[in-house]
Amino acid sequence: xxxxxxxxxxxxxxxxxxxxxxxxxxxxxxxxxxxxxxxxxxxxxxxxxxxxxxxxxxxxxxxxxxxxxxxxxxxxxxxxxxxxxxxxxxxxxxxxxxxxxxxxxxxxxxxxxxxxxxxxxxxxxxxxxxxxxxxxxxxxxxxxxxxxxxxxxxxxxxxxxxxxxxxxxxxxxxxxxxxxxxxxxxxxxxxxxxxxxxxxxxxxxxxxxxxxxxxxxxxxxxxxxxxxxxxxxxxxxxxxxxxxxxxxxxxxxxxxxxxxxxxxxxxxxxxxxxxxxxxxxxxxxxxxxxxxxxxxxxxxxxxxxxxxxxxxxxxxxxxxxxxxxxxxxxxxxxxxxxxxxxxxxxxx
Numbered sequence: 001x002x003x004x005x006x007x008x009x010x011x012x013x014x015x016x017x018x019x020x021x022x023x024x025x026x027x028x029x030x031x032x033x034x035x036x037x038x039x040x041x042x043x044x045x046x047x048x049x050x051x052x053x054x055x056x057x058x059x060x061x062x063x064x065x066x067x068x069x070x071x072x073x074x075x076x077x078x079x080x081x082x083x084x085x086x087x088x089x090x091x092x093x094x095x096x097x098x099x100x101x102x103x104x105x106x107x108x109x110x111x112x113x114x115x116x117x118x119x120x121x122x123x124x125x126x127x128x129x130x131x132x133x134x135x136x137x138x139x140x141x142x143x144x145x146x147x148x149x150x151x152x153x154x155x156x157x158x159x160x161x162x163x164x165x166x167x168x169x170x171x172x173x174x175x176x177x178x179x180x181x182x183x184x185x186x187x188x189x190x191x192x193x194x195x196x197x198x199x200x201x202x203x204x205x206x207x208x209x210x211x212x213x214x215x216x217x218x219x220x221x222x223x224x225x226x227x228x229x230x231x232x233x234x235x236x237x238x239x240x241x242x243x244x245x246x247x248x249x250x251x252x253x254x255x256x257x258x259x260x261x262x263x264x265x266x267x268x269x270x271x272x273x274x275x276x277x278x279x280x281x282x283x284x285x286x287x288x289x290x291x292x293x294x295x296x297x298x299x300x301x302x303x304x305x306x307x308x309x310x311x312x313x314x315x316x317x318x319x320x321x322x323x324x325x326x327x328x329x330x331x332x333x334x335x336x337x338x339x340x341x342x343x344x345x346x347x348x
Contacts, residue, residue, distance in 0.1 A: 053149030054261065056156050057180070061115045065125075065135065066097060069105035069165045073130040077108075100168045108163040108175055109135070113156040114216050117141040132162075132221075139216035140236050141183065146207070146248045147264040157264070158183040160217035179228065183216045186314045187263040187279070193318055194258045200322055201254030204282040207263065209241040209275040214266030218311060233267035233308050241275055254284060270296040270306040277309070279317075285326045292328055 064077040077097055109132060115121070123138050124130075141158055149156060161180040189205070191197055218234040248262045249255070263279070270277045281292040294317070298305040309315070316333040323329065 053151070053153075054157055054182075054186075054264070056149070057112045057159065058116060058154065058156055061113050061156075063111045063114065065109040065111075066101075067107045067109060067132055068101065069107065071131045072128050073125050073132075073135065074099070074101070074106070074127055076125070102168070105165040105167050107165055108178070109217075110161045110163075110178055110180070111139065111216060112159045112180065114139060114141070114158050116155045117158050117216075119158065119216060133219055136160075136215060136217040136219055136221070140213050140238070141216055141266075142213050143210065143266050144212060144242065146246050146262070147184070148262075158216040160221075162221075181228065181230070181312045183214055183218075183311055184264045184266055185309045185311055186261075187265065188258065188260045188314065188316050189263075189279075189281075190258045190316060190318045191256055192320060196256040197319070197322055199286040200283060200319075201256045202249070202259060202281060202283050203251060203254045204247065205249040205259065205262065206245040206247050206280045206282075207265070207277070208245055208280060209277045210246055211235070211239045211266045211268050211277075212242050213239050214311075218267075230310050230312055233269060233310050235267060235269070239266075241277075245280070265309060267311050268309045270309055276303075276306070285322060288326070290326055294330075 066074040066077065068074060075098055119139055119141050123135070125135060139158075147155070147157075159180040159182055161178040163175040163178050166175050189202070191200060191202070213236050215234050215236060218230055220230065220232040220234045222228050222230065249259050265277075268277055276295060278296075279294040281294060283290050283292065294300075296307045296309060296315070297303075298307070313334055317330055318333070319328050319330050321329045
């Protein structure tokens with residue numbers, strides 16, 4: 001028996017009428033929504049706001065895996081029909097599954113934007129045996145240069161999502177809402193909350209000791225029956241620090257207010273292993289050249305106060321003041337890259 005899968009892709013931030021799913025003859029129908037309102041939404045969705053491409057899903061790079069409720073892989077849905085063009089806010093996505101899994105509950109694991117980040121298709125899965133965690137452990141992306149996004153660069157952020165458990169019924173089936181979560185963290189830098197500081201401009205930013213890889217889907221995924229939010233980084237055993245600097249921003253004139261949508265990094269523990277991750281800030285302070293080493297720590301000189309950098313979180317570093325000796329005083333906020341509660345942690 002075959003069944004047909006309908007998938008609606010909704011806009012990232014705006015609300016609109018949802019079109020009816022196309023009529024499908026025969027088989028068992030099921031539908032679900034890839035949600036963007038809480039797990040991926042930032043900004044207003046305009047193409048030029050820098051946010052559109054970092055939450056973009058490539059419709060040609062989507063993989064859907066079927067697992068039974070006892071965490072056993074069954075099959076990958078590989079036959080798809082997409083109604084709508086690349087970039088549409090709403091798309092209808094159909095696929096065919098080989099079995100209706102009568103009497104069993106199933107879950108759908110959705111992975112997106114993997115191929116364009118170098119994740120291989122050579123995944124080993126055994127029906128009835130492979131677990132979700134064993135699947136996730138095979139999905140490692142490489143990181144060797146700064147990530148950026150545009151209409152011409154078809155390289156987007158790998159994302160993961162999973163449906164609630166559901167049973168196939170005789171008529172239309174609804175697998176529910178699937179939230180999609182990014183595989184990387186984001187770091188933005190503001191100067192005095194975006195108002196700037198007289199005489200202070202950032203000329204260049206470089207990253208040091210960035211991990212060279214990360215998991216597309218976390219091995220530390222929370223219980224799918226609860227509202228998922230990641231609290232622990234998931235680190236590939238093969239991970240090592242990149243020895244060369246990665247430049248993420250440079251300006252001859254300098255930026256005195258904010259640098260956003262430039263820093264995307266894999267998950268990491270910023271105080272272990274050595275060498276430690278840092279952001280090197282090249283700036284001018286009252287026409288003097290200065291360089292600052294910023295470690296992701298509550299206390300810059302205390303190694304044990306380092307922070308875990310966790311996927312799908314945005315770290316907002318705010319340079320609040322410049323002292324008489326040209327030292328910078330900073331605080332930062334952390335949120336869930338969408339709707340979330342800010343956490344203020346001061347740097348000493």
